[in-house]
Amino acid sequence: MMDKHVFKSEPEEAGIRIDIYLAAKMGISRSFAQQLVKTGEVVINDKSVKPNHKIGSQDIIAVQLEVQDVLTVEAEALPLDVVYEDKDIIVVNKARGMVVHPAAGNPNGTLVNALLYHCRGELSGINGIIRPGIVHRLDKDTSGVMVAAKTDEAHRGLAAQIKSHTACRTYWALVHGNISEERGTVEAPIGRHPKDRIKMAVTFKHGREAVTHFSVLKRYGEYTWIECKLETGRTHQIRVHMAYIGHPVVNDPLYGYKKDRFPISGQALHSHCLDLVHPVTGTVMHFEAPAPTDFKACLQQAAAQSNNE
Structure with a gap:
């Protein structure tokens, strides 16, 4: 086979x-x-x-x-923060540090392993045995809300919403610098970095359209807590766009400053809200994942540094 x-x-x-x-x-x-x-x-x-x-x-x-x-993906009884679940979909609050699906050299401890156990193997098979149920992904070190499909019908419906960007994802990020505007839009095409092919970059030669809307939630002197909504869904979009305008995400190992000292493993980026239409019932749905402890700790540190200035 x-x-x-x-x-x-x-x-x-x-x-x-x-x-x-x-x-x-x-x-x-x-x-x-x-x-x-x-x-x-x-x-x-x-x-x-x-x-x-x-x-x-x-x-x-x-x-x-x-x-x-192909990797044999086994069900594992791992901690799983379930936000919502029915017979068609499951919405989870993914922990920072958890990889979404198995890969060679990393076959265990992923969200897929946890979902297989929790859902007793009842996940969409459209993406094969390595990524059952996975419609969209979050980076390993990005926490927050995401949806998975339990049936092929639900998978097709969710995938169509992700592709057309009718499913709305809202992120929180702590970034460097005091953003002068209350809100703004970064409209700059994103493609592979011309020299480091593992990274993405703003590139006007071969980049694809990318639009990020941001608004300021709170200022902390040399740092700003922002909310981001995406019109497009390019790889690392928020991280690339914020670095491009001179406000990289705090503790970002790829696009940020190398000497950040914040109490978080990876970038201070969190998928806070997800809005979608249920792919089977047609119900409009809204889900939220509260800021995790490590993200709150970053906000507290930024506030403390601001107060000491």
């Missing part, structure tokens, strides 16, 4: 090595991706390639995996 994955590269992804591309797209290690390419399990536009091959724009990339090569 084979498990087939097919991807179509975007214009801004042109020039990325195939092993790096597959590692990011499939959640596998780069060495495993190289092995797949070497053994002929990967074809681009129906042709075999080498691991150092650089993909082009709108390439069709097909990956065939033997089932035994």
Whole structure:
């Protein structure tokens, strides 16, 4: 039995090595991706390639995996903060530090492992055995509310809302600097960083449209607590946009300052609210995840530093 994955590269992804591309797209290690390419399990536009091959724009990339090569994802009795659940969907408050789905070298302790246990295996199968039920993702070090699908019907409905951006996600972030405006919009295209292909960046050459609306919740001298709403859903969008306007997210290891000393592991970014239409019943729904302890601790530290100035 084979498990087939097919991807179509975007214009801004042109020039990325195939092993790096597959590692990011499939959640596998780069060495495993190289092995797949070497053994002929990967074809681009129906042709075999080498691991150092650089993909082009709108390439069709097909990956065939033997089932035994795919990670076996086991149910695990892990802590899971369930915000809402019915027979079609489940909404959770993901903990910071929890990876969403398994990958080579990281097969356990993920949100998927926890969901499989909690839902007794009743999750949508559209994304295969590694990512059952997963409609959208949060970065490992971003906490907060996210939704998963328990049925294929619900998955298709949620995916359509995510794609059309009718599902609204609202984030909280603590950023560097005192933002002068009460609210604003960052409209700048995002694509792969021209030199560091693991990172994203504002790029007007091959970037895709990206729009972030922000408003100030509170100022703390050299820091600002903001709320962000996304019109688009690009990878690392808030982190890239805030760094671009000179207000990087506190403790961001990729886009922020290297010497941040805040009591949080990873960026001070939290998915606070999720608004969507139930994919089966049509009910308008609103979900919230309160600020976690570590995010509150960052706000307290920023306030203390502001008071000492």
